[in-house]
Amino acid sequence: MGYLTDAVDYYDRAGPKTYETITQLTAWQGPSDMAMMLRDINLRGATVVDVGIGNGPLSDLFRRSGAAHIIGVDGAQSQLDYCLKNNKADEVVQCDLNEFDMPLESETADVITCSGLFSYLAEPSFFVADIARVLKPEGTALINFHPTRNHCVQERISAESFFGQGAFVNVYHHAPEDLAMHFANAGMRVASVKTNPHGIYRFMTGTPLPLTTMALRKI
Ligand SMILES: C[S@@+](CC[C@H](N)C(=O)[O-])C[C@H]1O[C@@H](n2cnc3c(N)ncnc32)[C@H](O)[C@@H]1O
Numbered sequence: 214m215g216y217l218t219d220a221v222d223y224y225d226r227a228g229p230k231t232y233e234t235i236t237q238l239t240a241w242q243g244p245s246d247m248a249m250m251l252r253d254i255n256l257r258g259a260t261v262v263d264v265g266i267g268n269g270p271l272s273d274l275f276r277r278s279g280a281a282h283i284i285g286v287d288g289a290q291s292q293l294d295y296c297l298k299n300n301k302a303d304e305v306v307q308c309d310l311n312e313f314d315m316p317l318e319s320e321t322a323d324v325i326t327c328s329g330l331f332s333y334l335a336e337p338s339f340f341v342a343d344i345a346r347v348l349k350p351e352g353t354a355l356i357n358f359h360p361t362r363n364h365c366v367q368e369r370i371s372a373e374s375f376f377g378q379g380a381f382v383n384v385y386h387h388a389p390e391d392l393a394m395h396f397a398n399a400g401m402r403v404a405s406v407k408t409n410p411h412g413i414y415r416f417m418t419g420t421p422l423p424l425t426t427m428a429l430r431k432i
Contacts, residue, residue, distance in 0.1 A: 331358040359424060
């Protein structure tokens with residue numbers, strides 16, 4: 214038994230430190246897999262928008278690679294406060310992406326990263342269109358997700374590890390072909406794809422869940 218909450222509330226109440234512990238316990242590979250693919254992208258002078266920034270695990274890489282400006286977008290204010298205070302982002306924007314478009318000007322980003330975010334988007338086509346809007350022409354988006362062959366699989370995961378009181382959150386697994394189609398409809402093409410069979414380990418059972426990372430280019 215437990216109560217159902219949404220991902221933004223879950224991450225807001227968990228806060229950045231608890232989130233970091235969870236990433237260690239589950240051996241979360243999202244940011245490191247994405248970092249490998251970011252090696253092929255020139256970040257010097259780039260404006261990067263990290264959506265679902267959480268506690269900002271990619272920001273050291275952005276800074277080392279010469280990014281000029283990092284904008285962090287997230288629904289959870291506690292994660293954004295941490296990012297601003299700890300120099301993980303130059304600017305932060307609070308937004309629930311299941312409800313609203315990003316409050317950013319069109320064609321502002323050279324690179325958009327979304328690590329760990331698509332698992333919380335029930336209907337990602339609107340957000341995908343917004344990624345294409347915010348990217349500059351020829352800009353790149355990097356996303357990751359837990360792939361499924363079915364169109365969209367919904368699952369409730371226990372957030373007990375965060376609160377110790379039996380909260381549940383809906384997560385969504387997406388089919389790679391569906392996401393590629395949403396991006397194609399938004400004027401973007403798949404540049405590369407990699408799947409890690411051990412992208413994360415389920416908290417209670419320790420079973421591995423694959424994680425696909427996709428790079429997409431705005432045409
Ligand atoms: C799994 S964490 C990922 C953090 C970091 N990017 C990483 O890879 O470790 C997911 C992040 O997405 C944010 N998020 C989830 N659903 C969201 C929504 N509907 N709108 C905005 N942010 C959301 C959460 O608040 C959380 O910070």
